[in-house]
Amino acid sequence: MAGSLIVKDGLIVRGGAGSRRYETADIVVEGAHIVAIGPDKGREYDGTVVDASNAIVMPGLVNAHLHSNEGFQQGAYDNLPLEMWLGESYPPFGFPVLTERDYYLRTMLAAIESIRAGVTTVQDDYVHPPATPDAMDAAIQAYADAGLRAWVTVDMWDQPLRACLPWADELIPDAIHDELASMGGADADAQIALFERQFERWHGHDGRIRIVLAPCGPQRCTPDLLRRIAALSAERDIPIHCHTLETRLQAIHAEQAWDMTAVAFMDKVGLLGPRTTLVHAIWLTDDDIARLADRGCSVVHNPLSNMKLGSGTCPVRKLRDAGIAVALGTDGLATSDTADLVEAIRAASLIHKTGKPDHASWVSADEVFDMATSAGARTGLMADRVGRIEPGMCADLILLDRGHWGFIPLVDPIRQLAFSATSEAVRTSIVDGRIVMRDRKILSVDEGALRDEIREAAERYLRDCVPAMEAGARRLAPYLEAIYRRAQNTLPSP
Ligand SMILES: [Zn+2]
Known part of the structure; x- marks a missing residue:
């Protein structure tokens, strides 16, 4: 034969x-x-x-959560919690716009690191707030050229900053809110249109590329957008990938904004189901876990990022005991600072043993291996084809x-x-x-030539883009710090 x-x-x-x-x-x-x-x-x-x-x-390993758009920012930040880190790495003022080639190179860096780390499937939550198709095409082309299996999101976000943070009206000056509002931003219709375009153009490409729906977080999207995403997911049978309850501040925000947990809110708008994966899922109540199990949702655990940003620890044991598939991710290259999933395997195999005397509850290397393979495939709705x-x-x-x-x-x-x-x-x-x-x-690409080109592009980015990002970040930093401090002094309701 x-x-x-x-x-x-x-x-x-x-x-x-x-x-x-x-x-x-x-x-x-x-x-x-x-x-x-x-x-x-x-x-x-x-x-x-x-x-x-x-x-x-x-x-081959499945990295179930990565942001390749952070490819030029490895090692750029330290000692920042998520909300303040976001202000630096995704500054609303001074957000960089690059060339299509630079977008390609930025993702190629993550693709090459992934291949060298034994990752064969990447689930790339591609966060590009200007929501322009050139950046998305460039990223997907990089994966197509590198030869990886890539599930790439269209990340959506249609709420203003003031709706995403607790006490934003009180602690951020009106003039800043007004200036942010005057800058506009992609509305829901434009982002849905971009999703339709990407789906038509790339879904199924080469048998390796798939498009995923990603509401960036329940607090960052209007209920209407979340409902439209849920409907598209059902219609096309594609995954929903959503940052949820990464920080204490987000748990507090949920209670303030919706008078219920974020998971209960997502359920209320119809976002939870077997196609839905919650990314991070740290600040969950026991009721949330029971609800996620009942709806057949999955979770992605990102131990490197969670440690680096001091976010907390995903309750992997409780989730697995409830029958929830828990996958493993590195998260973005500006939080974990690597696309090397073997590093995340090590971290996940260690972190759940610390501070818990009952060793029967610890998470084993075998379980983490399952997370880094089969459970990762489950989040992409590909468990029958990938991971074993x-x-x-x-x-x-x-x-x-x-x-x-x-x-x-x-x-x-x-x-x-x-x-x-x-x-x-x-x-x-x-x-x-x-x-x-x-x-x-x-063998798929010329790594040496790309290394030279990526280094040149990344150094140009540091020189030409980062000063404006830093200046923009400085404008918001004191207010984000104040919000963060108040959250730390407020017990989460759960
Ligand atoms: Zn993320």
Whole structure:
């Protein structure tokens, strides 16, 4: 029989319920799919052989939450909570507008980091407040060229700043609100139109690109926009991806704005269901968790970002015990400061053990591996095709070097990925049946040339754009600080 790719003699970690089953076998890939697995199975097929005899073969990792639009801002901020960090990194005054090529390069940086870290699927929540199509096209083209599977959002936000923060009317001067209002901003109709355009143009492109609906947060969208998003999701059968209850301040805001929790509000407007994923989901009540379980929602946990911004800790144990799929993300390159999901795997495998004496409640490396593969695929509504190594699944595979120091001696590949190895162990990456990196050389794009171009563009961004961003941020910083301080002194109602 004809086969296009035979991954030969690897130690296979299948993922999903079979995660603890390790076997030395061949994986036969035809086109974009796995067609057979078994010892010496490759003998029955013709095709290109990839020698995996010194490799651990795992399902490619799924980074379920990333903002590639922060690609030029790695390491730019520290010691800022979310609300103040937003004021610096997404300043309403001085927000940078770049060329289409720069948008491409900014996402390409995240794409290359992802490939080198064993990520084969990226769910990129592409936050671009001007909502112009050139930036979105450039980002998706970068993923298409890099060879990644990419689920890219159209991120929507139609509420003014004063509606998104508690005490904004009292603590931010009217003149600032008026000036922000005079700048306009994309309205709901324009953002829905952009979604329609992106869906027509890109959804299903190359079999790897999908478009996702992303209300940026329930407090950042009008109820009308949230209802329209829910209707589009049902009509097109595509995911909804929504930052929810990332901070204490957001929990307080929900009670003030809606007299209920954010989760109850989202339910009320019809946003919750099996296609909906809540990003962060830290400040949840037990009732919220029961409601999310009942509606079949998923959650994305972003431990690096949550630690960096001091946001709190997602109740992963409670969520999983309630039967909720919890995926794993790095979050944006200006909060976690990396697209390396192996770093997030390590953080998630450690953080839930701290400060809790009952070790039976701790989150294990095995569970985190499931989060970084199958549960991630679930958030993209692709769990039947992505995240496990089984016949019929998409051929998204990574080969890790058994000679990497973190795998010597080889005791438990998943625990060693979480606790011992680094992403440097990932040698070869296959996405949709195509080899995108072999022996750590990226084959899909010219990494060396792109490195030079990205460095030049990012340095130009630092020089030409950042001073205006900083000046804009300074105008709002004292008010955001005052709002943040008041929130810290206010007990959340839940
Ligand atoms: Zn985010």
